[in-house]
Amino acid sequence: MTALAAPTGVWRREAVTEVKRSLRLPQFLLPTALTPAAFYALFILALPHPEVPGYAVSTLAGYGVFAATGPALFGFGAGVAVEREQGLIELKRVSPMPAGAYVAAKLAAAVTITAFALSLIYALAIVAGARMSAGTWALLALLHLASAIPFALIGFGMGMRMTAKGAVAIANALFLGFSILGGLWVPSALLPGWMQTLGGFTPSYHLGQIARAILDLPVAGSPWTHGAVVLAMTAAAAAWAWTGWRRSPA
Secondary structure, eight states: OHHHHHHHHHHHHHHHHHHHHHHTOHHHHIIIIIHHHHHHIIIIIISOOTTSTTHHHHHHHHHHHHHHHHHHIIIIIIHHHHHHHTTHHHHHHTSSSOHHHHHHHHHHHHHHHHHHHHHHHHHHHHHTTOOOOHHHHHHHHHHHHHTHHHHHHHHHHHHTTSOHHHHHHHHHHHHHHHHHHTTSSSOGGGSOHHHHHHHTTSHHHHHHHHHHHHTTOOOSSOHHHHHHHHHHHHHHHHHHHHHHHHHSOO
């Protein structure tokens, strides 16, 4: 029993430690958790659109995905790159700790920060008049939390390959690029044709469309197709992350 419990305890302790560490870093917590809420407050509360029925609900689909991109890209991309340069990752790799515990702990921290950001956005949406059933709220929250996974894998692959400064720069570019091209701020239909084409190659676009389907909003194409594309992109991101981990010297 002890032999089986020990690895589980290691995974749990690593995850709890990483979550606590992330919550104690205002330079990480404030931009990644508060920026999505600030954007939502600006465009939904400060600049309301009473002529558009259900505007608070329709914009919630994209802004929830937006809330998942920052913690995942910066926590994995920039955070992993810094720890790799400091030698912390190699120290963990030569320790008896299971290899997956490090990644799982980082993902737990990203999902925790995402949950905090989502709680702020959801509260603002309710203030703005969003009304949905408990089941719809739960399904939407599940999708938004799961949205962190593909971005986290992309970030992890970056962090294992780039310098800390390079990872921060690329994470910023992807953070903005995924949001704009994915139609998370402005509906994709309003973007130029070439931007719509590029958006189809981003996970943010397809996750946003799935979120719209959950809210019974018009969707470009089939939600099942968008789901299949997200799964394929997540698998490709996992391969990118795994090869990055393997290429790092043990």
